Amino acid sequence: MRGTGYRLFEGAGIALTALILTVxxxxxxxxxxxxxxxxxxxxxxxxxxxxxxxxxxxxxxxxxxxxxxxxxxxxxxxxxxxxxxxxxxxxxxxxxxxxxxxxxxxxxxxxxxxxxxxxxxxxxxxxxxxxxxxxxxxxxxxxxxxxxxxxxxxxxxxxxxxxxxxxxxxxxxxxxxxxxxxxxxxxxxxxxxxxxxxxxxxxxxxxxxxxxxxxLTQPPFERHLPPAMPGPWQDRLNPREIGVLRAEGWTIPDRLPDGLVLVEARKRAGHGGSVLHLGYSDGLSVVSLFVQRGRLDTDEFQAWNRAEFAGNVVYVRDSVQQRVVWAGPRYVYTLVADAPPDTVRAAVAALPHAHKGGFWDRVMRGLDRIGSWLNPFG
CATH class of the missing domain: 2.50.20 (outer membrane lipoprotein receptor (LolB), chain A)
Structure with missing residues (x-):
């Protein structure tokens, strides 16, 4: 995946210590x-x-x-x-x-x-x-x-x-x-x-x-700074808007396993349609879930590890921050987490996945190239 970078949801104060985007x-x-x-x-x-x-x-x-x-x-x-x-x-x-x-x-x-x-x-x-x-x-x-x-x-x-x-x-x-x-x-x-x-x-x-x-000293900044990290998406969704999206078929759980609760939801326009950013936390673990309509283009993930979580095919990027991408019915999911491995696996297993049997032979380009990022922390 290429393009703009993601950050964890607003308010995830302890989630990441430093953030590397596509910078x-x-x-x-x-x-x-x-x-x-x-x-x-x-x-x-x-x-x-x-x-x-x-x-x-x-x-x-x-x-x-x-x-x-x-x-x-x-x-x-x-x-x-x-x-x-x-x-x-x-x-x-x-x-x-x-x-x-x-x-x-x-x-x-x-x-x-x-x-x-x-x-x-x-x-x-x-x-x-x-x-x-x-x-x-x-x-x-x-x-x-x-x-x-x-x-x-x-x-x-x-x-x-x-x-x-x-x-x-x-x-x-x-x-x-x-x-x-x-x-x-x-x-x-x-x-x-x-x-x-x-x-x-x-x-x-x-x-x-x-x-x-x-x-504890004032550092001398360089004269030419790199691009500023993008802020959180401005289109924050209220409960009524979340309800409308659920009625339209979007999966927006109030809770995920291990005590993770929905803290905020945001939306922005992407090349292939709207992209949702859902933020979950229990106070320690932080999970950001990005959801977009489309089919998964597996060619974009040649450098990622193909794995199975609870019998479902996913693509994993292992770093100091865990990133998992997979296809669900009509939607593609990208999960970015600062959480224990078992919590990540439970969250992924609790979300929709594509039906097995021929799906991967029919994958099409549909995932908006909405970016990859690494945090520290993070």
């Missing part, structure tokens, strides 16, 4: 092989928390934790900083890691440069500051995501730690069975979100990001 490609810096030596820095670090063992915490502890996370969005907007962040995701095929250099000028924007690897080119993107479109992990946690987090998890402060030489308060999000679903390190002085880990049901790390270097 200006720059040579990857020397030393990209150092990725493997950086991955271990994102693994579990029990000494970083210094907090109590899992268990029911007081209301005061939960209020303190939510207040600490609530300030991360405004802190990321108002604070000038520059640094380097490592983002990793662990899956069935091993770890995927990217290294991101971040430069933020308060009130102006953020320049993100992703280091190249032996198999992936580097990239650079510029995001203008706008509190109304706070979506990346560097932007902290939006109000919408924070409400979902508090509703679906027990959120508690568990102690103190340090990241990149900075003092941090440590917050855990725990499932109803007491297992840790996520852990956050928040800068005690600046309020920035410094580190994040997400765990599966067995408490294995499946996604993580961390600053390995951070300086």
């Amino acid at each position: 200006v490609v720059v040579p990857g810096p020397a030393g990209a092989c150092a990725f493997t030596s950086l991955v271990h820095r994102l693994a579990p670090d029990p000494d970083a928390t210094g907090g109590p063992a899992p268990g029911k915490q007081s209301a005061g502890a939960e209020d303190e934790a939510l207040a600490l996370l609530a300030d991360t969005t405004d802190a990321a907007h108002r604070t000038p900083y520059q640094g380097v962040q490592v983002i990793s995701r662990w899956g069935r095929s091993g770890a995927r890691t990217v290294l991101v250099e971040v430069e933020h000028v308060a009130g102006r924007g953020t320049l993100m440069t992703v280091a190249g690897t032996p198999t992936e080119p580097g990239a650079q993107v510029y995001e203008e500051d706008n509190l109304a479109t706070r979506t990346t992990g560097l932007r902290g946690m939006s109000d919408t995501v924070l409400r979902l987090l508090g509703r679906n998890y027990e959120v508690v402060s568990v102690g103190e730690g340090s990241v990149a030489g900075r003092r941090a308060g440590v917050v855990e999000a725990r499932r109803r069975d007491g297992s840790v679903a996520a852990r956050f390190w928040v800068d005690r002085d600046a309020g920035l979100l410094l580190r994040r880990q997400v765990f599966d049901a067995s408490e294995r790390v499946v996604w993580a990001s961390a600053f390995i270097d951070l300086r």
